[in-house]
Amino acid sequence: MKVRTRFASVAAILIVTGTALVCVPAAQAQWDRQRFNESDRFRRGGDGFDRGNFGHSRFDESRRREPTSTSSSSQTHPNAGKDYQAYTQNKNAEQQARYNEMNTLQENQENTEKQMHNETMNTINNTAGDWGGGSSDSSTGEALGAAALGVVGGMALGSMMNKPQQQSAPPAQNPYAAPPAYYPPPGYGAYPPAGYPAYPPPNYGAYRPPAYAEAPPPGYQPYYNGSQVVYAPAPGAAAPSAASAPGAPSQP
C-alpha cells in the first residue's frame, strides 16, 4: 500500500513537471508580448494625423526610441530630451496604473458578457425547442434554434455581415472563411484582455479632453513631437524636476 502511495506521488510530481515544461514557453512569450505592448501602447493621440498607417509606422516595432534633441541644426536644445524623458516617465507610470485598473475591470465585464451570452443561447435554444413542438429532442426545434442563433448573430455583427453569406463559396485558401486548425495564431488575441470593464467605469469623469490642456509652464516652448505640438523647456533653461513637470505634453 505504501509503495502504491509513493508511486502515485512520484507520478503526480512528474506529470506536473511535464505540464509546466509545456506551458512555460507560451507563458514566457505572452509575458514578453505584454511587456512590449505596454511600453508602446500610448504613443497615439492628438488629432489623429499620425494614424491611418498599416504598413508604415514612425516607430520600428522592434526598437524603442526616445526623444533627445531638436532636429534643427541652428538651434540646440540640451534640456528637451531630459525633460521629455521626465514627461514620459510620469505619463507612462500614471497611464500604466490606469491600464492595470482597466484590465481588472475588463476582466469582470467579459465574464459578465460571457454569462449573458450563455443565458441568451440557452433561452434561444429553449424557445426554438418549444416552437418545434415542445419535444426535448425535436430536430425541428434544433433547426429553428440554429436559425434563430443565425439571425441574432447577424444582428449582433451588423448588416454588413449578411452579404458574404449570400455570396458563392469563398476561395479555397481563405483562412477567414475556413480557418486552419491553428487559427487564431498563438498570441493573436492579446486584446481584448480578459474582461471588459463594468459600465460606467469608476473614473469616467476623470478624463479631461485635450481642449482643456494646461497652459505650459513659464519658459517652455512649443515643438513638434511627431505631428503633435508639445511644450518643452527653452534652450538653456534648467530642466524641471519630475514633480514640477506637467503630467503630459500639452495638446490642443
Add this chain to the structure above:
Amino acid sequence: MIFRPAFYRTLLAIFLLTASWGSAAMAEPAKPPALDPAADKLFGNMCEALGSANAFSFHAEVLFEQVLPSAVKVQYAGAMDFSLQRPGELAVNYRSDTGAKELWYGDGKLTLFDPRYDMYATIAVPGTIDAMLDEVAQKQGLTMPLSDLAFSNPCVRPRKIAIYSGYMGVNDVNGVPCDHLAFSSADNDFQIWVQHSGKPVPRKIVINHRTEPGSPEYIAVLSDWKFPAEISATRFQPDLPRDAKRIEFLKVKESKP
C-alpha cells in the same frame, strides 16, 4: 522497503513520456503564414495602379477612435484631401474633431502647419516621396495619414508584416462594388476595399489596432479619385498665415541597447 523492478520500469516510462511531451511542445516549429493568393493578387493590382501613377489625388472621410484612460472608447471624425505627384511632391490637408494639419512637401522641403496653434515647422528632406516618408518617420517620428498609399510600391510593407490574409468577397462601399481584402499583422488587423471594376483604387481602409487597449479603429472612406497628368506645383507650396509662428521638431533618437 524494497521496490519491485516493475515499479521502476513504470516510473521510467512515465518520466520519459512526460519529458518527450514537454520537449516536443517546446521544439514545435512556428506555423507557416496563411496568406491568401487571391487577396494578394488583388492587393497587388491596387499597388500597381497607385505606384505606376505619376500623380493622383483623393478625398477621405475618416473616423478614428480614442480609448480614454477610463476605458471608454470614443469616436472622432476627420476629413482629408491628399495629393501626390512623383517623384517628390505631396500635400495633405487634414482636419478633424480634435485638431487639424496641413502638410506640404516639394522642392526637398517639408512644411507641417497646425492651424489650431498657428504654428509650423519646415525641414529639409530627401527629394523622393519614399525616402522622405522613411526619413521623417525615423528622425522626426512623423507619419501622415494613409501614407502607405504614397509609396512607389505600396505593397512592400504590408506584405512584409502580414501573417494572415483573406478575400472576403465583393462588398459595397457607398454603392461601389469592391473587392474586400483582410490582413492581419502581429499587432493590427487591416482591411482594404479595392474597387472591383475599372481602376483598382482603394475605396475604404479599416485598421484595427488589436493589441492596444480597447482595440481602437481607424476607418477611412476614400472618394473623388483623380489621376491627372499633372498637378499644379502651387498645390505643394506652403500657404501659411502671415502670423504663423515657426517652431522646430523634437528629434527622436534610438536608445542604446
